[in-house]
Amino acid sequence: MSVPNIWYLIKFFTEERYADQFMAGELYLNTLDYFRQVESADSDGRADLTEGIAMWWQPHDLVMKINFPGMGEVEITKNDLAGPVSMSFHHHNNLHLFCVYAIHTTGFEVIDGQLSLSPEQVDELQAQLQIDERCMQFGKFAVITPAVPFLAQLKTALAGEHHRAQAKLVEYYNEETFHGEIPLKEIPFRKQKRFSYQKEFRLCVFPRTSEEADNASPITINIGDISHICAKVESSQLPELIQLKTEPEPPLRTN
Template identity: 25%
Template sequence: MEDPYKIFRVLIKFMDEGYVDSFLNDGLLFMNNIDYFRSYEDADVALRGDIREGLAATYKAEGLTITLGNHVVEGAVGKVDLRYNHEGDTNIYSMTKISDGKILEAGDSGLFLSNKFIKFGNRAVVISGSNIIEFENRLRNALAKDVNIYTPREDNVLAKQVSYLSREEHHGQMDVFDKFSDYSWQHEWRISFNQKQAAGPYPLKIGDLSDIASVFEIESLIREPLKIVPNNL
């Protein structure tokens, strides 16, 4: 039996209505970089901004020895975070992608999306079922044709579901597809790459998406739960 946590039927982009046409008609994915999200100030905690975005590693101080040359640095407490200088230039684009496993995990009442999504705008563009595969194919083709982008990752992965880690318990390496569990309500699927020519935002266009996407008001979308119901019931 296939792992339900690896089956995805719902892909959503939450946005203001002013961005819907460019997303649908041009497939415009406006990708800010990690420095943008690190410095973004939200009224709410764990929304868009994340000062720990792009960490290379985080360690518990009590399980760590820090040395400078021959000198051992003592007195570190809490968590020690490490990041690469260049990581802030990495461009990212975030969508919500929900697995069957997460829906089943929510129980008979179904999975309700967080009310926090309302802070992202008033529209939700939904790509579902086999259209997700078509979206990913169009994305893959656009990335392959764009000579200005690359990834420093050894596995060459440019898009992946985000893994959520415990801030208190995690002791080890991280990468651009890792975030802390405060953000787990977002069910984030992320596109990530670097530019060869410049830094800053990157307007990636993957082409017309109007044939595979539907638009909803966010409030109406989150009002009802996501459920998996057999066709014969």
């Protein structure tokens, strides 16, 4: 399988002052449990009741037996279930997450930092670069930053503050067909396919102490000013800014 190439990261903001804070290097991280329980009046796609799922079982492949004191054993089969059964671990609730949209490509050769493709691949590349209109609901303002320098600055800041963290693209599973357990280390980075349009890159920061593990409050990590590598735009401008430009091959020369 080809390794994805991440080119740019986009962070959406409801207010311009939050975008400015981000460009000043302040990253605001909410907890995983926040995204599970947040109520979104405009259904902008941030809320996810299935966030942090560890096990997802389809009804047709599940039989559960539960013992209740004084009642004996109760068996639950597909006839008793209206949909899939899920389980999650409590200790994931207070993991802190920083989520951004990732412009990335898969399946194309990269030479000297540039994509190399045939004319037949142009439509596929354009489809991979396209930003779904639903993402514009995340906020009026967007900050675009090249991935490599941003992640390098982030890595330095995390090490300086002795944070234990992991960052990578989210993988999406088909909630209608998937049946089984998600590997423990992958749980914060798996979401259901209905969210795949968000193309999310996620930073997960783990608690350093038991006190932090019990703290359900958001945290802020300062990575230093990044305004020199960022561009702030209105979200509505993104489709016209993220356009594919190809350079035709020079014509053959004949003597």
